Amino acid sequence: MDENPAFKVGDQLILQGSDFSELIVRLKAAAYRVVGPMVRDGCIVFDEISGVEDLPAGFGDNQDAATYRLRQCDDMALFGYNNGPQSVKRFLYTPQREIWKARRNRKTVSIHLPDTEPVKTAFLGVRPCDLNAVLIQDRVFTRGEYLDDDYNKRRENSLIIVVNCTEAGKTCFCSSMNTGPRATAGFDLALTEILHADHHYFLLEVGSDRGLSIVAGMPCDHASDQQLRTAAESVTRAADNMGRSIDASGLKELLIRNIDNVYWDSVGHRCLTCANCTMVCPTCFCSTVEDTTDLTGNTAHRIRRWDSCFTMDFSYIHGGSVRPSAKARYRQWIIHKLASWHEQFGTSGCVGCGRCITWCPVGIDITEEARAIRQRDIRPAEVSETMEV
Ligand code: SF4
Ligand code: SF4
Numbered sequence: 001m002d003e004n005p006a007f008k009v010g011d012q013l014i015l016q017g018s019d020f021s022e023l024i025v026r027l028k029a030a031a032y033r034v035v036g037p038m039v040r041d042g043c044i045v046f047d048e049i050s051g052v053e054d055l056p057a058g059f060g061d062n063q064d065a066a067t068y069r070l071r072q073c074d075d076m077a078l079f080g081y082n083n084g085p086q087s088v089k090r091f092l093y094t095p096q097r098e099i100w101k102a103r104r105n106r107k108t109v110s111i112h113l114p115d116t117e118p119v120k121t122a123f124l125g126v127r128p129c130d131l132n133a134v135l136i137q138d139r140v141f142t143r144g145e146y147l148d149d150d151y152n153k154r155r156e157n158s159l160i161i162v163v164n165c166t167e168a169g170k171t172c173f174c175s176s177m178n179t180g181p182r183a184t185a186g187f188d189l190a191l192t193e194i195l196h197a198d199h200h201y202f203l204l205e206v207g208s209d210r211g212l213s214i215v216a217g218m219p220c221d222h223a224s225d226q227q228l229r230t231a232a233e234s235v236t237r238a239a240d241n242m243g244r245s246i247d248a249s250g251l252k253e254l255l256i257r258n259i260d261n262v263y264w265d266s267v268g269h270r271c272l273t274c275a276n277c278t279m280v281c282p283t284c285f286c287s288t289v290e291d292t293t294d295l296t297g298n299t300a301h302r303i304r305r306w307d308s309c310f311t312m313d314f315s316y317i318h319g320g321s322v323r324p325s326a327k328a329r330y331r332q333w334i335i336h337k338l339a340s341w342h343e344q345f346g347t348s349g350c351v352g353c354g355r356c357i358t359w360c361p362v363g364i365d366i367t368e369e370a371r372a373i374r375q376r377d378i379r380p381a382e383v384s385e386t387m388e389v
Contacts, residue, residue, distance in 0.1 A: 009206050013220035014227055015191075017200030020078065021052040023161075026214050027122045032159060035091055036124035037084070042070055044084030046091070049124070056081055063169045063243075063354070065363030077195050079125055082169030083353050087130045087282035088123045092154045093137060096305040099289070104298045116150055122159040122214075126187075128180035129172075129351040131162050133282030135186050139345045140285050159210050162187040166194075166234040170243030171354030173367055177248065179351040181238040189214065192231040203231040244354065246367045247374065252339040254374060259335065263376050267369055268327025270362050275308035277356035277364075278333065283349050286314065309333050334369060 007013065015023065027034050036049040039056045049055065060073045061081050073080055101112045126134070138155065141148035165172075165181035174180030183190050188211030192203040203223055206212050223231075278284045288307035293300045307314050310329050315322035323329045341349030350366065357365045 007206060007212060007216055007220070009208060009212055011206045012223045012228060013204045013206070013215065014223050015202040015204045015218065015220050017078075017195075017202070019219050020202065022218055023214070024049070024051055024124070026218065027124075027159070030214060031120055032122035033119045034122050034124055035088070037079070037081070039070065043068060044070070044081050046084075046086050046088060046123075046125075052078070055079075055125075060167075061169070063171050063358045065171065065357050065365050066359075066361055067363075068358050075195055076200070077193055079163045079191070079193050080167065080195075082165070082167065082172060083127055083130065083355060085280050085355060085359055087133060087280075087353070087355075088126055088160075089133065089137065089282050091121060091123070092134065092158065093141065093148075093151055093285065096303055097150060099302040099304055101302075102300040116153060118150075118154045118157045120157045120159075121154070122161060124161045125163050126160050127165060127353070128162055128183035129174040129177070129353040130282050131160060131183050131186050132177075132179035132351045133353070134160065136283045136345065136347060136349065136351070137285060139347070159188045159214070160186070161211075162190040164190060164192040164231075164235050165238045166192065168238040168242040169354060169358075171357040171365075172242050172352065173244040173246050173354060174352035175239045175242045176244075176246045176367075177348060177350060177352035181242075182235045187211070192234060194227075194230055194234060201227075203227060244357070244365070244367045246352070246370055248348070251370060252342050254377060255335045255339040255370070258373050258376075258378055259331070261373060261376055261378055263372055264327045264331045266372075267330050267364060268325055270364055271310075271326040271330045272362060273310045273326045273329055274361060275310040276359045276361060277366075278308040278310060279306065280355040280359045282353055282355070283337075283351060284308070288314070309336070330364070330369075334366060337366070338370065 024034055034049050035046055036054065037044050037056055038047055038049060038054045039059055044056055055078045057076045057078050058073050059081050060071050062069045062071055063082060098114045103110050141151040142155065162183040164183060168181060187207040190205040190207055194201050194203065204215065204220060206215060286307045286309060287304050289302060289304050291300060291302050309332055312321045323332055337349040341347065
């Protein structure tokens with residue numbers, strides 16, 4: 001091992017499993033709150049961790065449509081599981097945020113804005129699909145006409161440590177969306193976990209100056225060609241074993257010309273409009289604003305909270321909801337994700353994380369619905385002039 005290695009951005013290093021805790025120590029020493037995966041309530045969630053002992057060592061999961069079960073594995077991999085229901089979205093774009101609070105004191109009213117200084121946060125264990133979801137939300141909240149100051153500040157104060165996937169879940173389809181299973185850009189550090197019977201180590205890729213400041217001086221070697229090959233093969237294996245796929249070719253045009261396809265009735269009969277799919281999706285960004293007062297009428301709050309295009313209220317305008325049926329709401333959601341998102345933000349709104357499949361209580365599967373529409377594709381001449389909702 002080099003005594004004082006001079007690392008640089010782009011370096012691919014080897015961090016021994018026995019030294020992994022050093023990474024967390026360094027993050028904390030640099031005043032980062034470390035948010036990482038942990039087991040809670042029977043699944044993997046993201047929350048603040050105090051050390052390597054909080055990570056889900058030895059846990060994997062079984063996932064399928066409407067199915068999620070944790071399982072104990074016969075190894076002690078720290079990142080041997082696939083995505084749980086949460087992404088880091090809930091830390092960058094919080095489920096609920098106070099916008100202002102007003103207090104009345106006799107004849108005066110004072111308005112208080114929340115303290116929006118975010119905590120420096122290192123996100124450990126972000127999967128490549130979720131990193132791409134963050135990059136998509138960056139486009140939504142930090143570019144264009146309407147900027148989200150709170151999101152911006154949280155992003156500026158974040159450091160992202162990706163963990164490339166060496167195992168794919170049954171509901172994953174990131175390969176189809178070109179968002180995984182290996183992260184190629186946008187991270188500060190990227191890890192690939194390699195676990196042999198007698199050797200546990202990580203390929204550690206330095207992606208930014210911010211990441212470099214954490215690993216500088218850490219007990220790492222430069223990776224050998226053999227170690228690089230091993231890591232690449234592990235990720236390729238995950239890509240080859242991806243549980244699902246979606247044919248993305250011409251998908252936008254396909255969905256838009258099939259807006260009147262009678263097949264939407266079928267999904268409309270199954271969908272419960274529970275909004276689970278939008279709550280677990282790492283790219284969904286819709287919100288609503290609510291005003292409340294206390295019983296005395298002396299204090300008022302305005303909050304922003306996540307909302308969903310699956311609720312009736314979401315599209316309520318004078319006279320009623322624009323999308324009164326489950327069919328109309330599911331169709332709006334999938335067409336926005338896979339088609340009109342391209343026009344709005346220049347990418348798909350889906351990163352293939354598979355959460356909406358796992359957590360849909362009736363097992364509606366975005367890849368199956370897209371496939372079903374492709375099989376029933378109506379030719380442009382058949383597209384009716386009116387749209388039934
Ligand atoms: S639409 Fe489904 S698979 Fe795509 S990013 Fe959202 S939750 Fe993941
Ligand atoms: S598609 Fe599934 S998760 Fe989404 S609203 Fe319908 S029933 Fe709920």
